[in-house]
Amino acid sequence: MDDLLAGNARYAEQFNGGDLSARPARHLAVVTCMDTRLDVYALLGLQLGDAHVIRNAGGRVTDDVLRSLIVSIEVLGTTAVAVIQHTDCGMTKTTEAGLRELVRERRGADARDVRFMTIDDHAETIRADVASLRASPFLPSDLDVRGFLFDVKTGQLAPI
Amino acid sequence: MDDLLAGNARYAEQFNGGDLSARPARHLAVVTCMDTRLDVYALLGLQLGDAHVIRNAGGRVTDDVLRSLIVSIEVLGTTAVAVIQHTDCGMTKTTEAGLRELVRERRGADARDVRFMTIDDHAETIRADVASLRASPFLPSDLDVRGFLFDVKTGQLAPI
Numbered sequence A, B: 001m002d003d004l005l006a007g008n009a010r011y012a013e014q015f016n017g018g019d020l021s022a023r024p025a026r027h028l029a030v031v032t033c034m035d036t037r038l039d040v041y042a043l044l045g046l047q048l049g050d051a052h053v054i055r056n057a058g059g060r061v062t063d064d065v066l067r068s069l070i071v072s073i074e075v076l077g078t079t080a081v082a083v084i085q086h087t088d089c090g091m092t093k094t095t096e097a098g099l100r101e102l103v104r105e106r107r108g109a110d111a112r113d114v115r116f117m118t119i120d121d122h123a124e125t126i127r128a129d130v131a132s133l134r135a136s137p138f139l140p141s142d143l144d145v146r147g148f149l150f151d152v153k154t155g156q157l158a159p160i
Helices: A002-013 A063-074 A096-107 A122-135 B002-013 B063-074 B096-107 B122-135
Strands: A028-033 A051-056 A080-086 A144-150 A157-159 B028-033 B051-056 B080-086 B144-150 B157-159
Touching: A002 B157, A028 A063, A051 A063, A051 B063, A063 B051, A063 B063, A063 B096, A080 A122, A096 B063, A122 A144, A157 B002, B028 B063, B051 B063, B080 B122, B122 B144
Parallel strands: A028 A051, A028 A080, A080 A144, B028 B051, B028 B080, B080 B144
Antiparallel strands: A051 B051, A144 A157, B144 B157
């Protein structure tokens, strides 16, 4: 953790984003995975200040994502959402039952109420997650929602 | 959205992260806000591949964050978590009731079951969120969890 503070001290020395707004300049929110290989602003050619970034395991649409998007849209002016999942995702290499078993074995806890939202097929999951945002009664009916798959080997983004 | 694909094409041309692992090189997960002014790897002096990044409105510890951390820890080797909230956060400028009213007025929907997790006091909220991770039966008892506040005017991170 000391490394993080040292890394931040170097960043703060040359920080020049102090005048940026909490409102996304591109009126965009990105929903994507927590994966180590996604530098979100860089991979979309965005600058600091351009977009909200919401991330979780898999880049899945959850209640927390809906909560966050309501704030992004109603308070901070977002009008478009990009859902970006990626190749070689950890969520495709495990299962609901496998994760519950790991928690039971290692922590002695019963995670039967946790829905892990593992992924079988990326295109199918991206389409389902995009559809669930389009159908949400809490979001505007004209919200611009698109799905993409990012290739962690090539750095390329493909519309789904 | 076409701009995003064009921005990505430039990124992919010079992309050299194709050999990085899904396992965080620093065994670290960062939980932080979706805010436009947080370029997470940069502000911590991290490189692509170093850490998982989980983001939502406020950088709050939710069920989705727990779900994601279980995967990060049990499947991908994470041993430390940094919870980073920030000054000038949108979640300090609205209330649960205010958000429900916006959704009712603009969408005609009843969001009474959405817990928005707005923030009154940052230090108090960071301490509570750190404590809830430390107390979770689903996470290792020796998980290294720390809280920080990022100043969006100066780029500086302060331990809480």
